[in-house]
Amino acid sequence: MSSSPTIYYGPVFNPETLTSYKALPSCLFSVGPSGNIDWIVDDVAEHMLQETLAQKGCIDVNVTTLKTGEFFVPGFIDTHTHASQFPNLGSGQQYELPDWLNHVTFPTESKFSDLDFARRTYESVVRRVIDGGTTTCCYYATLHLEATKILVDIVQANGKSQRAFVGKCNMNRESPDYYRECSVEASVTDTKQLITYIRSLHAATNSNSSYPLVQPILTPRFAISCTPELLTSLGELAVQDPALHIQTHISENKSEIAYTKTLFPQAPHYAGVYDSFGLLRSNTVLAHAVHLEAPEIELIAQRGAGISHCPTSNFNLSSGVAPIGVYLDRGIKVGLGTDVSGGFSPSILNCVQNASIASKIVAMQCQHKNNVEKPQFAGRQLSVATLFYLATLGGAQVCDMDKQVGSFAPGKSFDALLVNLRNDAGNPGIWSLESDADVRGTGVLDGLLERFLFCGDDRNISRVYVQGRFVGGKSFRA
Amino acid sequence: MSSSPTIYYGPVFNPETLTSYKALPSCLFSVGPSGNIDWIVDDVAEHMLQETLAQKGCIDVNVTTLKTGEFFVPGFIDTHTHASQFPNLGSGQQYELPDWLNHVTFPTESKFSDLDFARRTYESVVRRVIDGGTTTCCYYATLHLEATKILVDIVQANGKSQRAFVGKCNMNRESPDYYRECSVEASVTDTKQLITYIRSLHAATNSNSSYPLVQPILTPRFAISCTPELLTSLGELAVQDPALHIQTHISENKSEIAYTKTLFPQAPHYAGVYDSFGLLRSNTVLAHAVHLEAPEIELIAQRGAGISHCPTSNFNLSSGVAPIGVYLDRGIKVGLGTDVSGGFSPSILNCVQNASIASKIVAMQCQHKNNVEKPQFAGRQLSVATLFYLATLGGAQVCDMDKQVGSFAPGKSFDALLVNLRNDAGNPGIWSLESDADVRGTGVLDGLLERFLFCGDDRNISRVYVQGRFVGGKSFRA
Missing domain, CATH: 2.30.40.10 (Urease, subunit C, domain 1)
Structure with missing residues (x-):
């Protein structure tokens, strides 16, 4: 340098x-x-x-x-994507979330137990993501510790590559036998090892920057895939480590939401599940948030968590159209996520276009309410300025690093x-x-x-x- | 060869x-x-x-x-695009149709009185469209005869280039002074000259094919832009020349529809305007058709006219979401249109993606009607097979040339x-x-x-x- x-x-x-x-x-x-x-x-x-x-x-x-x-x-900030799902880009658009996970996603993710496959795939993934203009990326890997370390190595590239968060999925139930963690202990141990591994890499790098390029991120896949015991352990980990970022999915698909409620009957709502385990805080990234109820919008705002808006995925898996304007009016941090391969494009540009379309659909549906005085964003199309903000500084806020990047x-x-x-x-x-x-x-x-x-x-x-x-x-x- | x-x-x-x-x-x-x-x-x-x-x-x-x-x-078939609007690709997404025409479209189209500009622009347009995989294209030019001939020459390229329909816009009212035809006579004379020019080019080409590559297409811009006198003359032209194809816009934007009704108070509906002048027939391409009423769907089906579905444009100009499944169930011919620059992409692939998204939005909105027995297409997402069909054979049907191309x-x-x-x-x-x-x-x-x-x-x-x-x-x- x-x-x-x-x-x-x-x-x-x-x-x-x-x-x-x-x-x-x-x-x-x-x-x-x-x-x-x-x-x-x-x-x-x-x-x-x-x-x-x-x-x-x-x-x-x-x-x-x-x-x-x-x-x-x-540089663009992709606040939600699955590095392990790139081989499925443009596949399975006929499914909604539950079937898509079982028929498309889990079979592919399970292949990452093969470390050669993992290396070959992740090298191509990271190159594509960088060349597409994403300078900071929140990556989901798979449940495999060793394969996830390979992703970290590739992203880190001796401190000369991309800025990223890399998370190993925690998932110990509700997925097929061939792709599920066998115990809470194994899941937590592997997670801790990954965190230590990523932080030691930064310490070992003679970087001039005080900020690490690659950071660990706690990744409970979603509430359905984690037992209360696992979420309890991950919550404890989070409490002990306030700087540790967290990413998960929330309220993507209506049947997913309904099933979540049956699994956590005590929780007042989906966001309440995460909150009850201490996983909802200012460095939490919540992907999708398509069907949030008013009380959980309020809770997310109070906790200062951020929302990753994934419009291409939400269209493609028929999940719904997230009311982003409502979140912006409430002061919630919002960024964009490609959500490969729920989304069929790894490009934040595609995400910007579909975020615009999503907002126009919401606005068209609100047209009959024209006489009601509208707030600043809800029910309106997003302007070029807003779209640009979401792709950059908004994403940085969601990653809780807007002091460092995004503008x-x-x-x-x-x-x-x-x-x-x-x-x-x-x-x-x-x-x-x-x-x-x-x-x-x-x-x-x-x-x-x-x-x-x-x-x-x-x-x-x-x-x-x-x-x-x-x-x-x-x-x-x- | x-x-x-x-x-x-x-x-x-x-x-x-x-x-x-x-x-x-x-x-x-x-x-x-x-x-x-x-x-x-x-x-x-x-x-x-x-x-x-x-x-x-x-x-x-x-x-x-x-x-x-x-x-x-x-090869893909683009059943609706404006060659003269390519310089505006990705501009003006904040507008709906009426403002977009006045602020974005008409100023650019008026520049085609400059034949050097027209040649430079159209050469680039046709190259882009061919390389994007569109082998048959329905082009709108501008109101200018000479510039439109230049587009014909470029498309024709001595019989070695693209298959296309090229139309000169007829528009003698409701656009700014600087971009409006001055009389019915001038509009019709120029139109006839263009038709003769295109047909003579084919006759002069030593093509082995009995089909001409480039064909004329009657192009009354839309009902608003044509006086009843002009539509009468164009209808007479059409009656004398049953092989002459026709393209126009229909029912794109709600305020456009309302205004059309005030201009043609005798017509039962928008489609009825075209029908009353003899312009609705089996070789008519109707672009958009976002908000058709039941009686006009029936009329279009009876006349055998085709619909050009332009989902990117319909999203981008907040026009609405066309219920394509309803049209397919009724047996109406449907193809895809990029509608540059209402649409921000000249690629039929982008159109396929947004046609999928449009159908999923319709399907999601119909989810609450799950108990009602649904017809084959209405209220359902379009499959890969259907999307592929619309981009190829469906487009060929809309162009009334499915015996020749599309599969x-x-x-x-x-x-x-x-x-x-x-x-x-x-x-x-x-x-x-x-x-x-x-x-x-x-x-x-x-x-x-x-x-x-x-x-x-x-x-x-x-x-x-x-x-x-x-x-x-x-x-x-x-």
Whole structure:
């Protein structure tokens, strides 16, 4: 790693709030040797470039200037995906959740007892996820400790790869014999071993960053798959380790919800199950949340847990349409999740498009209530600004790391995508603006972000940076 | 063009009915010099290959054998798109139809008075559409005669390019002054000139096919944009020319429908407007049909007109969710339309995915009616077989040319896609099956079609054939 900072100059989109982002045509910023952003000047005219650099104490420095049609956005954050289900991408769309688990998911996940298969699969998975623009990813692996360590190794890649949370599934009931943990003790022991393994890797890495790239995450698969005894043990683990992140599924499918209630008759609702075991807190990621009841929305808000909105999966498995606007109005943290392979795409761009569609469906269904005064988000379509926020800073909040990633600010990690919307990117689905005149007009820069979010694919992601390092993208593969 | 037939051997998916397709792992077929399919043998074991060829009178012939991970499907049919709106792909998703037309569409369409702009734009459009796997396309151009001729020239490409219908918009009211035809006479004269131009091109081409590649299509933009006088004239044109195809929009947006009723107070409903002018017949393509009333569904069925289902656009412009199952149950012909740029993708694959999502939304909304006996399609999710059918043979029916294209059969045109699902296709969103063992297992071939439809993109479309000619795809660009 270089010991001098890297200076970038060009268009930047920077999320600010749920309803606003900065579109900066001429942004100048510096990324230090640690991979953190040193400083940002939002708007520097070309003739003021050297003077501005001098004011920042940068004399005789190289400036990486973006080309026409290029811009930076913060790296995408995928708050929910299953690394072990990528081989099933685009399979089983005829099923709803329970049948899909038994016919599609569990058979494939069980194959990860084969460590060669695990290595081969996870190497391809992580490469795809990074090149798709996901700089931080919340991964579910399988129930296998050793295979999950392999996933950790691949993600970690000696501290030079992706930022991620990696969890081994806890699941000791309600799945087939061939794919179920045999005891609470084994499940908990393996989980502790994985946590120790991941943390020791960071300690062993001579990283300049005080933040680890890969972090452990407690992963009770979902309430159905865990006995109360297992949840009790995992809750104890969580209490002893407040920094330990937690991920699970909640309220995805109506029959899943009904069955959960029969398994936990004392709990007031689905969220109450997790809460009763101490698993609902500010670093908990709750995937789906399609059919939450009002009291559990309130409980999740109070606990500060985050929701991973997985619209592609929710459509594909006929789970329902999550009322994201309601959650946003209540101040709940929301990010996006691809939920491969419930979702048929590993790309957060696809997720953005389907989050937009989901919100429009909700809005259309609410149209007859036009006379009622609506709150800010509920019953409305999500704007480009909101979608952009969910894909970046919202996801960072859900991961409880918005102080570190999700937007560009001095002191934050430089996790970023260099986007290229020119024709030479090779994506025929995006109409390029090639000339300076095309892209410098009033309002045109805003339009570029919308084009990227709705028409872009991995070919438009030229370079992917994590903690300042160039780790993926189309130029990386070339 | 070669004077000897081309023999292909490998996996083929061939649509049969709305609920079935043939998955043929070892299909052998011959395409003659005219570009029509000579014969097909569904299943030929490798050791029987020479014997089968000999029986067909083919001695010492080259056989093009597909590689592992490759298969043929019929070319996609896009029954509704606007060639003139591609520059707006991924723009204006905040609007519904009326505002979107005024703020996004009309300003861009008006630019096609500049013939250089038209040529530059249409060349790129047609290349993108072919490479995306659309072998037959129903194009709307603009109101400009000369620019539309340019589109025809590009599509025609001396008889070696795409199969298409090209229409000049008729629109003499309810759009801004800068983009409206000045008189009924001018609109009709230009329309007649375009029809003559397109037909003369085919006559001038030394095509071996008796079918023209490019055909004219009468294109009254929609009822709102045409005065009764204009519709009367167009109806007369249609009556004199029963072979002339017709395309228009119907019942896309609720406020559009309401306004249409005020403009045509005598008509019983929206479909009745077109019918009263003689514009509703078996070669009429009706785009959208989101909110049809029962009597107009009946009228459309009786007239034998087809519906172009444009789910991406219907979501994106918050138009609604078309009840496609109802139309299929009534026996109405249905195909898919990308409706660029109401839709944000020019790919029929994206359309397939969103048609699936649309049907699942309808099915979820009907779940409470579970006790009622459901018909075959209404209120149910569309299967892979149905989606595949809509993208191919259903589209051919809507274009009233299912005798010629849409599936593989002796005597039909060889309009086809050579699909490549291997990793070397370069699409990270599709999980490849690389080995023979991977793809030869029971049921695996079926899975490949689903993967392609849900995860594929233009990179998986290796070669595009129209009338037997290799005209596009990834290998064409390489």
